[in-house]
Amino acid sequence: MSSVAVPRIWAVLPAAGVGRRMGAELPKQYLPLLGEPVICRTLSCLLGHSAVYGGVIALAEDDLHWATLQYQNVKPLHRVTGGAERRDSVMSALRFLLAEADDSDWVMVHDAVRPCVTERELDRLVARATAHAAGGLLAMPVRDTLKREGSQGTVAATTDREGLWHALTPQLFPLRLLYEALLAVIDADTPVTDESQAMELRGHRPLLIEGSATNLKITRPSDLTLAEVILKSYSLSESDTCV
Numbered sequence: 001m002s003s004v005a006v007p008r009i010w011a012v013l014p015a016a017g018v019g020r021r022m023g024a025e026l027p028k029q030y031l032p033l034l035g036e037p038v039i040c041r042t043l044s045c046l047l048g049h050s051a052v053y054g055g056v057i058a059l060a061e062d063d064l065h066w067a068t069l070q071y072q073n074v075k076p077l078h079r080v081t082g083g084a085e086r087r088d089s090v091m092s093a094l095r096f097l098l099a100e101a102d103d104s105d106w107v108m109v110h111d112a113v114r115p116c117v118t119e120r121e122l123d124r125l126v127a128r129a130t131a132h133a134a135g136g137l138l139a140m141p142v143r144d145t146l147k148r149e150g151s152q153g154t155v156a157a158t159t160d161r162e163g164l165w166h167a168l169t170p171q172l173f174p175l176r177l178l179y180e181a182l183l184a185v186i187d188a189d190t191p192v193t194d195e196s197q198a199m200e201l202r203g204h205r206p207l208l209i210e211g212s213a214t215n216l217k218i219t220r221p222s223d224l225t226l227a228e229v230i231l232k233s234y235s236l237s238e239s240d241t242c243v
């Protein structure tokens, strides 16, 4: 990792979703992954990174699962109540941090259901995003041909993939800038699917930082199986993994 001093970084984990597309009996962030709840593995990855000072998790108001986990970590970890949309859950964490953190701090927002993020990705994100005033996000260049669906499940068009990237997380921004950007989209009730979009709508240009194809978001049942294969491959290679 770069020897240049980096700002104090808080990990923010939106974890208030219900996991509709997973269709499991409990929210997917609590499903077992190699014997450990998904959220615990993700948290350990982020809080285990040397550049991360502490964390804030945004949980559903009626979340009864977290309290059963007795998750232990040596770094500060706070719980806030998430909201109806992702943006509201992240905002809830930012509001907490505005009271708790320094104005010069940065926030690393990461899906609680991306447990396969690697230390190398986090190193790269921290080094490059904190050197860019608008911050940055992990992303993957699109490698497949993209089709836009038309009527009755047919192809309406092929989308030019040149210059297109899949946004991943973590996404790393100055706390104050992200707060102001999210406040603006919430006040305008503008839907955003990631934090970078809110920054872009505010006129910022976050840096695209290449991440790993293994940094998948557990969304559907098959993703859990894939995540197990990925994590087992990490342990075999004994490198790159977080924990």
Ligand SMILES: Nc1ccn([C@@H]2O[C@H](COP(=O)(O)OP(=O)(O)OP(=O)(O)O)[C@@H](O)[C@H]2O)c(=O)n1
Residues within 6 Å of the ligand: 013, 014, 015, 016, 017, 018, 019, 020, 021, 022, 029, 058, 082, 083, 084, 085, 086, 089, 090, 111, 112, 113, 217, 218, 219
């Ligand atoms: N109101 C919401 C919605 C989502 N999330 C979090 O945002 C991350 C990515 O969202 P997604 O994969 O869409 O999770 P869900 O919303 O739970 O999935 P689904 O859309 O299938 O219900 C997850 O960690 C989820 O818990 C959140 O904190 N608050």
Ligand SMILES: C[C@](O)(CO)[C@H](O)COP(=O)(O)O
Residues within 6 Å of the ligand: 086, 111, 166, 167, 168, 169, 193, 194, 195, 217
């Ligand atoms: C933030 C994200 O993971 C970047 O790809 C994605 O936008 C989350 O979308 P979701 O519908 O909330 O899963």
